[in-house]
Amino acid sequence: MATARLLGASIKRREDPRFITGKGNYTDDLKLAGMTHAVFVRSPHANAKIRKIDTSRAAKAPGVVAIFTGKDMTGVNSLPCGWLLPELKIPPHMPLATDAARYVGDPVAIVIAESQSAASDAAGMVVVDWEVLPSVTSTEKAAAKGSPQIHEVAPSNVAFNWQIGDAAATDAAFKSAAVTVKKRIVNQRLVANPMEPRACVARYDEATGDWTLWVTSQNPHVHRLLMTAFVLGIPEHKVRVIAPDVGGGFGSKIFLYNEETVCTWASRLVKRPIRWTSSRREAFQTDAHGRDHVTEAEVALSREGKFLGLRVKTTANLGAYLSTFAPAVPTYLYATLLNGVYEWGAIHAAVTGVFSNTTPVDAYRGAGRPEACYLLERMVDAAAAALKMDPADIRKKNFIPKFDNGYQTKVALMYDSGNYAAAFDKLLVMLDYKKFRTEQTAARAKGRLLGIGFSTYIEACSIAPSKVVGSLGAQAGLWESGKVQVHPTGKVSVFTGSHSHGQGHETTMAQIVADQLGISMDDIEIVHGDTGRVPFGMGTYGSRSASVGGTAILMSLNKIKEKGKKIAAHLLEANPKDMDYVNGQFVVKGSPQKAVPFGAVALTAYVPHNYPEGVEPGLEETSFYDPANFCFPFGAHACVVEVDADTGHVKILRYLAVDDVGNVINPMIVDGMVHGGIAQGVAQALWEEAVYDSDSGQLVSGSMMDYTLPKADMLPFYETDRTETPTPVNPLGVKGAGETGTIASTPAVVNAVVDALSALGVDHIDTMPLTAERVWKTVQAAKSRK
Amino acid sequence: MKKTVSMTINGAPQSHDVEPRLLLVHYIRELAGLTGTHVGCDTSQCGACTVHVNGVAVKSCTLLAMQCESAQVLTIEGLAKDGKLHPIQDAFWEKHGLQCGFCTPGMIMSAHQMLQRNPRPTEAQIRHDLEGNLCRCTGYHNIVKAIQYAAEQMAGK
Numbered sequence: 001m002a003t004a005r006l007l008g009a010s011i012k013r014r015e016d017p018r019f020i021t022g023k024g025n026y027t028d029d030l031k032l033a034g035m036t037h038a039v040f041v042r043s044p045h046a047n048a049k050i051r052k053i054d055t056s057r058a059a060k061a062p063g064v065v066a067i068f069t070g071k072d073m074t075g076v077n078s079l080p081c082g083w084l085l086p087e088l089k090i091p092p093h094m095p096l097a098t099d100a101a102r103y104v105g106d107p108v109a110i111v112i113a114e115s116q117s118a119a120s121d122a123a124g125m126v127v128v129d130w131e132v133l134p135s136v137t138s139t140e141k142a143a144a145k146g147s148p149q150i151h152e153v154a155p156s157n158v159a160f161n162w163q164i165g166d167a168a169a170t171d172a173a174f175k176s177a178a179v180t181v182k183k184r185i186v187n188q189r190l191v192a193n194p195m196e197p198r199a200c201v202a203r204y205d206e207a208t209g210d211w212t213l214w215v216t217s218q219n220p221h222v223h224r225l226l227m228t229a230f231v232l233g234i235p236e237h238k239v240r241v242i243a244p245d246v247g248g249g250f251g252s253k254i255f256l257y258n259e260e261t262v263c264t265w266a267s268r269l270v271k272r273p274i275r276w277t278s279s280r281r282e283a284f285q286t287d288a289h290g291r292d293h294v295t296e297a298e299v300a301l302s303r304e305g306k307f308l309g310l311r312v313k314t315t316a317n318l319g320a321y322l323s324t325f326a327p328a329v330p331t332y333l334y335a336t337l338l339n340g341v342y343e344w345g346a347i348h349a350a351v352t353g354v355f356s357n358t359t360p361v362d363a364y365r366g367a368g369r370p371e372a373c374y375l376l377e378r379m380v381d382a383a384a385a386a387l388k389m390d391p392a393d394i395r396k397k398n399f400i401p402k403f404d405n406g407y408q409t410k411v412a413l414m415y416d417s418g419n420y421a422a423a424f425d426k427l428l429v430m431l432d433y434k435k436f437r438t439e440q441t442a443a444r445a446k447g448r449l450l451g452i453g454f455s456t457y458i459e460a461c462s463i464a465p466s467k468v469v470g471s472l473g474a475q476a477g478l479w480e481s482g483k484v485q486v487h488p489t490g491k492v493s494v495f496t497g498s499h500s501h502g503q504g505h506e507t508t509m510a511q512i513v514a515d516q517l518g519i520s521m522d523d524i525e526i527v528h529g530d531t532g533r534v535p536f537g538m539g540t541y542g543s544r545s546a547s548v549g550g551t552a553i554l555m556s557l558n559k560i561k562e563k564g565k566k567i568a569a570h571l572l573e574a575n576p577k578d579m580d581y582v583n584g585q586f587v588v589k590g591s592p593q594k595a596v597p598f599g600a601v602a603l604t605a606y607v608p609h610n611y612p613e614g615v616e617p618g619l620e621e622t623s624f625y626d627p628a629n630f631c632f633p634f635g636a637h638a639c640v641v642e643v644d645a646d647t648g649h650v651k652i653l654r655y656l657a658v659d660d661v662g663n664v665i666n667p668m669i670v671d672g673m674v675h676g677g678i679a680q681g682v683a684q685a686l687w688e689e690a691v692y693d694s695d696s697g698q699l700v701s702g703s704m705m706d707y708t709l710p711k712a713d714m715l716p717f718y719e720t721d722r723t724e725t726p727t728p729v730n731p732l733g734v735k736g737a738g739e740t741g742t743i744a745s746t747p748a749v750v751n752a753v754v755d756a757l758s759a760l761g762v763d764h765i766d767t768m769p770l771t772a773e774r775v776w777k778t779v780q781a782a783k784s785r786k
Numbered sequence: 787m788k789k790t791v792s793m794t795i796n797g798a799p800q801s802h803d804v805e806p807r808l809l810l811v812h813y814i815r816e817l818a819g820l821t822g823t824h825v826g827c828d829t830s831q832c833g834a835c836t837v838h839v840n841g842v843a844v845k846s847c848t849l850l851a852m853q854c855e856s857a858q859v860l861t862i863e864g865l866a867k868d869g870k871l872h873p874i875q876d877a878f879w880e881k882h883g884l885q886c887g888f889c890t891p892g893m894i895m896s897a898h899q900m901l902q903r904n905p906r907p908t909e910a911q912i913r914h915d916l917e918g919n920l921c922r923c924t925g926y927h928n929i930v931k932a933i934q935y936a937a938e939q940m941a942g943k
Binding site for chain 2: 012013015016017018019020021022023024026028029031116117193194195196197245246247248250277279280281501502503504668669671672673675676677678679680703704705709710711712713715717718741
């Protein structure tokens with residue numbers, strides 16, 4: 001019997017035994033009788049008209065079962081865009097391109113064969129007659145005069161112009177400011193690269209007319225709804241979508257993609273299961289990319305360093321088509337976070353979304369919030385430099401003071417609770433900041449370039465209050481469901497709409513249930529990732545599983561307890577109002593000897609011979625939780641680097657993080673997510689970049705040989721700690737921990753490098769990643785200026 | 787066209803007719819049915835497919851199945867003995883050295899070789915020796931801790 005509080009305990013993960021023994025169940029592991037294999041024929045060109053597709057030779061190749069092109073897919077609609085902005089231009093995005101291909105990797109045909117190699121061979125025999133057109137991949141050039149027009153519906157390749165904040169007040173703030181600082185900031189394009197490539201297996205059952213789709217998805221119900229109702233026009237209830245073990249997502253597995261849609265459609269025609277697994281090269285070319293902003297940012301300051309105004313103009317590259325949630329990322333998930341943890345006089349941000357001949361861009365871990373945090377924290381350091389202030393002092397001067405229930409920002413959001421100075425103070429102590437500055441001065445005297453960078457961040461997660469996001473353009477509600485089924489034996493099955501692809505829900509959610517019911521975790525199973533078993537769900541992204549998914553489970557547990565009290569009161573001949581639930585027992589308040597264990601109540605609910613009037617048999621409850629607000633984790637990160645002026649190499653000496661994610665259910669799991677997030681953010685600062693060749697539109701960094709994913713010897717141990725400021729938004733008091741590391745870490749690293757180079761007069765580097773080459777060039781330019 | 791290739795995987799004999807171009811990793815996954823060995827890239831960077839062939843850790847996507855005729859192959863499924871986890875498996879569990887689990891089998895097989903060659907590696911040596919294995923979830927922090935812990939546990943025996 002579990003009696004100690006399980007919330008807050010670092011319990012080893014229950015899912016791990018299968019993963020460490022090779023018994024995980026990933027999509028590509030699935031093998032069905034009669035299964036066929038699919039390979040997609042893709043555009044090798046960034047922009048090209050399709051004159052003709054000749055499949056005749058390929059169709060005769062050994063082992064080929066079927067080949068389909070877009071023209072075969074009659075009655076099939078465009079892949080949908082799930083977030084609309086005013087006057088958003090929405091070009092069609094067909095599962096197989098028919099008229100033209102608009103990025104390298106755009107699929108134009110599917111080849112289905114008896115084996116993977118037969119499908120590959122035949123795909124190479126499909127002949128496409130391309131009329132190659134000029135392309136544009138650059139964010140800054142996409143909307144420029146003379147750039148090729150990518151979609152008829154979007155003149156000048158502009159998808160939207162959007163703004164937020166108070167333009168007049170911001171202009172006034174700049175007019176009255178003693179000092180203004182303006183910088184160009186490029187937030188480069190990234191590729192999510194979960195270690196498991198995307199995959200699907202689609203099966204149609206002729207006898208029942210049902211489909212089953214196994215797919216690498218972070219949100220199987222959303223996948224099903226979008227694919228059936230919007231694209232294929234088949235009844236939603238006839239499709240079961242299963243997302244089994246999924247090997248990481250980081251956002252890239254949220255979206256409805258071409259491949260699973262085409263395989264599902266084709267499985268009915270070939271009457272056999274179809275498996276498709278992405279190669280890594282395909283993953284680089286077709287998994288939705290992240291970031292890709294070019295921004296002009298300007299800060300207005302008082303002489304004393306108070307933040308008076310912030311003006312931001314961003315161009316966001318959306319790629320060739322609108323991916324599922326693309327419009328939301330550079331708007332409502334980005335500019336609404338530009339207030340940061342500071343008090344501002346006024347803020348105005350304008351964002352232009354542009355199409356280009358590149359892979360579609362959508363949410364990648366943090367999604368908009370890392371871009372906002374990077375901009376703000378870089379500008380704070382630039383402001384400090386302009387005023388010759390210490391970057392720690394300027395932050396302290398501008399922090400929003402501690403609050404417990406609500407702070408209205410200048411860009412729409414209402415923060416929940418925060419104590420920003422406390423997290424920063426804790427970080428400074430961990431760091432021994434004054435000592436570092438002394439060491440830095442001494443090192444500089446010897447010609448060594450040491451630097452420190454801060455990032456005092458905030459993010460919005462626990463996504464999201466449905467009414468609010470609905471008013472902003474979301475075409476979905478963002479609540480979550482949680483069903484608790486108590487079996488007659490007192491064992492418990494919990495069905496959550498959240499999906500775990502590394503987050504450890506099978507452990508953390510069981511901790512919530514065990515803690516609430518006072519029963520052993522061994523008696524609890526967490527079921528997720530299957531539309532055939534879970535009532536409905538919105539899935540996992542935006543650090544929402546514990547706060548939104550967990551709260552839905554908690555609500556069902558409360559209902560279970562309330563019903564259990566009625567049953568127990570009847571058995572004890574007591575008043576239900578006098579019942580309490582303590583350590584797995586229903587007890588009469590004040591009479592602890594009068595008690596009924598949870599298991600006895602469960603059995604009674606299913607064998608209701610001695611049972612209260614008017615109470616239904618059975619013990620099973622479902623809840624849908626729609627949060628009243630976002631949650632706002634925050635914290636302070638610091639990075640200490642040494643730059644080798646001769647090579648440009650940046651060495652991370654220390655990385656420190658103090659995060660406040662509200663209450664913590666499992667510290668070990670939270671720390672693990674923070675570590676991984678930091679690594680991804682550091683990698684953006686120093687190494688990762690999706691590079692397109694500007695002439696050909698080819699993705700140059702299109703494999704793991706060319707795109708620098710961080711390795712173990714490029715990263716240090718991270719020094720992590722926490723403050724805990726519970727959110728008032730949900731009863732668990734949890735905010736969300738999945739993205740903090742990625743959001744916070746990038747500016748800490750870049751600020752550290754700039755601080756190191758400040759000895760040479762450098763106050764900004766406008767483009768990431770800070771590769772050795774870029775840093776070396778910056779050093780050389782700075783030296784030649786001196 | 788097809789050739790018969792026989793080998794021993796985790797102590798069990800395997801014999802399958804294969805196309806000469808078939809990679810060892812697909813022999814293991816598709817023909818032997820052992821799906822714990824994963825494919826994460828096309829270019830031998832990620833190491834998710836790491837297995838032992840005749841006692842040497844190799845990326846099974848870099849070998850043809852035909853090169854492994856009569857070989858002794860050890861995969862992640864063969865590491866636990868009599869239902870008891872190998873100390874490295876236990877260490878990854880204990881130290882939270884995995885999240886999504888996809889890179890984990892390759893990490894464990896690499897770590898296994900690493901500790902055979904150097905039973906008490908330093909942090910720097912562990913990080914260097916993991917250069918052939920990519921993880922996107924953990925930032926490597928707890929993987930390094932797990933290997934340090936495994937080394938301690940194995941030395942204590």
